[in-house]
């Protein structure tokens with residue numbers, strides 16, 4: 001497969017970027033033309049950021065799976081589309097060619113239809129990292145159902161909230177998932193969630209871990225049985241549903257600064273064009289390369305750069321069920337050598353955790369197939385960058401530091417491997433079509449170089465968030481109301497003398513823990529649900545491996561059995577129940593009061609400083625209602 005839009009030199013990049021700014025519509029019209037459309041669009045872009053209302057490729061008709069599967073069958077039918085490495089290194093890996101994947105998607109799409117799923121219906125997918133997860137996602141897209149994948153680390157309560165928000169009547173899950181030495185009883189978690197969600201009509205359960213599960217008559221069915229029914233039906237075809245470019249493709253929930261996660265909605269046409277375009281260019285994908293993105297499909301990175309981006313490009317994409325440190329810290333390197341991986345796209349937190357094991361686990365590995373390394377999800381610190389560059393890339397692989405968000409759908413700011421220069425800890429330059437701006441608190445654009453500000457984006461790009469499901473006003477308020485005519489990212493950013501961008505972290509109340517976005521308000525709500533808790537405040541603090549850790553200040557009436565440690569564990573349990581293990585606080589400090597202004601606002605700045613270990617320069621505390629609590633908080637620091 002050839003990519004007419006592939007950028008092949010720095011000069012090429014500059015030209016493409018300039019054209020994309022001068023004539024965005026002409027630029028994206030050209031890129032979109034190399035995809036498969038049932039009907040061409042009437043207009044490339046209609047937009048305003050006031051409502052917001054953004055439409056790309058309006059009037060265009062397509063199905064993303066025809067682009068990811070059908071159109072590759074001729075040339076690439078026998079090429080591997082998906083390679084799956086199981087959690088157990090002794091287990092059987094699986095290779096699905098484009099033809100195999102196509103057949104399985106068709107089959108499962110028919111299963112969905114047999115179970116009553118129709119275009120526009122929301123389908124919740126809660127599975128481990130098994131090939132059937134990819135198949136389920138694509139099968140939804142095939143018939144125009146809107147998938148909403150939920151990460152396996154979320155609790156029953158979180159799932160119930162999401163099911164309710166999306167009004168999803170259908171669920172696809174597994175009996176259990178294997179991650180390292182652990183087994184996660186996914187179906188049990190779903191059963192707990194469904195106690196509150198009587199509107200769910202069907203749960204399709206894949207057998208994977210052979211964990212015993214309850215199956216409710218009339219509601220729960222086995223994946224395998226449903227496949228058999230389709231097989232006996234004969235006709236294996238499932239024509240792709242014709243979708244409008246702006247029909248929703250999926251919902252993915254993400255945390256913001258308020259208590260409730262938002263359902264970010266992406267649509268078919270723009271998302272398809274942008275994920276494949278960015279995949280090919282950032283990683284400089286060459287036909288035949290093996291692309292290994294270590295993210296989970298429960299997050300946007302997995303959606304865009306395990307599934308849609310690579311498959312749109314006819315690439316070979318890998319899926320890994322396990323974790324980087326099991327059975328030992330050489331697992332990634334085993335996989336790289338076993339499959340001769342060419343592109344490794346991972347997260348700084350994984351690198352930092354592997355750094356902790358020293359160079360031993362790398363020894364005995366060749367790693368000579370690697371051409372490109374990538375980083376995503378959080379700022380990468382210089383040590384981790386250098387370690388990856390020297391020890392994994394052996395000094396010869398460019399590292400792409402890719403900045404983007406669930407809401408942006410695809411990579412926004414990044415160097416292009418071997419094409420534009422890398423600069424450690426910098427995401428560097430915007431992709432063609434992306435117009436970043438830095439603004440001050442008043443919303444004035446900060447021009448020139450060697451400046452810092454809040455990062456906004458000026459003009460729409462094809463995979464921009466369209467709405468937050470069921471609550472468009474929330475989308476407007478969160479992203480489009482802070483600064484006029486701009487999309488606000490929530491990130492702070494520095495632009496150096498050469499115009500390279502360096503993301504400095506969130507400027508809102510969102511934490512980034514091991515690359516997972518966690519809203520402080522969400523964690524506070526969960527802690528406050530624990531009996532005995534009167535009030536709490538959450539802040540982030542620097543953590544060697546996780547990037548940020550969660551520090552909780554809690555006002556509690558009396559400890560459980562007089563035991564503070566037991567109480568800490570109780571609180572942790574509550575957070576695990578309400579949100580999931582990913583939001584567990586790392587530290588809990590009991591306090592008798594929180595530093596509040598006279599108007600009752602918690603001064604988080606002070607809490608942040610204390611959590612960071614800074615107890616001297618706390619800034620102005622004169623506006624505090626009771627400055628004495630600060631002394632107590634400083635003394636009690638953990």
Ligand code: WTA
Pocket residue numbers: 254299300301375376377378379380401402403404405406407427489490491503505506512515516517
């Ligand atoms: C952060 C993940 C620095 C940032 C794709 C953003 C990064 C949030 C980078 C989005 C990077 C992501 N450098 N920070 N290369 N990539 N971030 O929605 O704070 O899970 O706003 O999307 O992660 O996280 P999300």
